[in-house]
Amino acid sequence: MIEIKDLHKSYKMGSNSLHVLKGINFKVEEGELVAIMGSSGSGKSTLLNILGMLDGADSGEYTLDGVPIKNLSETKAAQYRNKFLGFIFQSFNLINYKSALENVALPLYYQKVPRKERQEKAMQYLDRVGLKPWATHHPSELSGGQKQRVAIARAMAAEPKVLLADEPTGALDSKTSYEVMDLIQKINDEGNTILVVTHEEDIAHMCKRIVHLKDGVIVEDKKIEQVRAEQYV
């Protein structure tokens, strides 16, 4: 599903440049649930941004579902993001003047799905994260866990190839974190490919594979026995 070969990325910081990713080689198969771990500054967010086409790599190859991702225009990148990727952010990033339903429907709007169909589909996904009764509520009326579930529904609404979660539990207490992870696991159970960036060990162990980044290189890449979040909920 995802294939990265010798990926390099550096940032210019004034006169000196900061080499963040120093040759990443990495492959994700369909249906995997991968945790990308690392301390801050290890390059894990940069990697996720490149995977999410929010940022470009300096060199290296990136193939997503057989499509080479290289030198994309902003418009093309936006279209690919919409088609291939679903984003889950640490701070949820819901649009606060839109209801839960409208937030979920937004990616479908950019897919030019007709309004009625959009609403139905969004409602369907909202139902899947268990928030159907909250459809008309605005983000300010939702708890953190609920917000993240709306965000997950939104990420899934466009039926992307890969879900990218950047510290999805970073802003949540542990109980809510497990609820969210439980949801992510269930989505993965249905065959969706998910990448989770985290620095929390327990969250990482709820995935099926952990990739450890340190100073811009992968230091460890291992399959693990998945800890089900269900038991903590």
Place this chain on the structure above:
Amino acid sequence: MWLFDRDLWFEIFHTLGKNMFRTFLTMLGVIFAMIILVLLLGSANGMSNGFNKIFAGTASNSLFVWGQQTSMPYKGFERGRRIRYKIEDAEILKKQIPEIEVLAPRIELASHRGTVTVYRNGQTSGSAVYGDYPEIDNITKKKLVEGRFLNQTDMDHSKKVCVIGEETYKLLFDKGEKAIGEDIRINGVYFTVVGIYKPNNNINIDGENAVFIPFTTFQKAFNSGDLMGWMAIAVQENTPVPVVEKQIKDILKAKYDIHPDDERAIGSFDMSEIFNNITAFTTVLQGFSFFIGIFTLLAGVIAISNILLITVKERTKEIGVRRALGATPKIVKRQIVVEAIVLTTFAGLVGFAISVGILSIMDSMWGSGDNFPFVKPMISVPQFFVSFVLMVGLSVLIGLLPANRAVRVRPIEALREE
């Protein structure tokens, strides 16, 4: 068609509605600009209309020619000779200058602008007395309060009838007294009043205290023979009056042995000159109004752009999210530009409504234009469209500024956690 996309409009009104107060303040600039533009244009139009009303009934492309005294000796004649035209001159001029449309000769009792005493039942008035052709009505229209003006039948039969001015009526008749059909006496000859005209605030060449009698009647009653004192001449629409004026003078100078360089022997007055001046004045006034209005409008639209820039800054994160979710730069841009257009258009319409209201009030207060040239102050439909198109055009251009700013921020920067 995105223009009919419900979601786009929903989003736009949502963002604008979220900050009602700020939106309103932003719009004030354009509202005031539009008010200023429309008021200025409307007033300029009102003035133009006012002048038009003043000159209503006076043929704009006309001139008046009369005889004065020579100022140069010529062909054995001394200077200071009084020039008196003959009635035949009218025909000569008309024949030789085809551009002349109407030529109405006139003769005056007493000298130019002089008056004679008019009697009636012991009341008297010192009035100007003119012998006129009915055609004069095509050049300087008289507003009749009662009766009729002189006509061809009066001329043909040399009827002893007259049309008098309101001022003359007041001097000769008691208030409310019937004048039509009554006789007045001039130099011992009786004339029946057939019409009374009133001053209409126009250019009033003849004054309000005057008596008009048919030219032919004048000739017989006062033995003026073939003399003629004065000519009112209407020239074809697209012929410059000064050209015809020169031709007329040349012909008359040759006929009456006047020195070609003698400027004083023939008096003339070019009506079109005044009209041209006034037209130029009102055109400049309108142009100036537009100029000021457009720049005020520009300032107003820039204020909108400014606020949108701030809004974009505030919404950086939201825009980042949208782009992560698949909003292309085009979609983002479009939303902000349409916001600018909606704000400007709405503000412009509000300003337009207010200013049209003010203009109607001004119209009802001073619009009659009796003492001041100010009639129907309102902007015309083309003016409205021009200002509107300009306004929307400006808003598109200016909206592109914040729109580009919004697109320039890369989604990754917009999404960066604080």
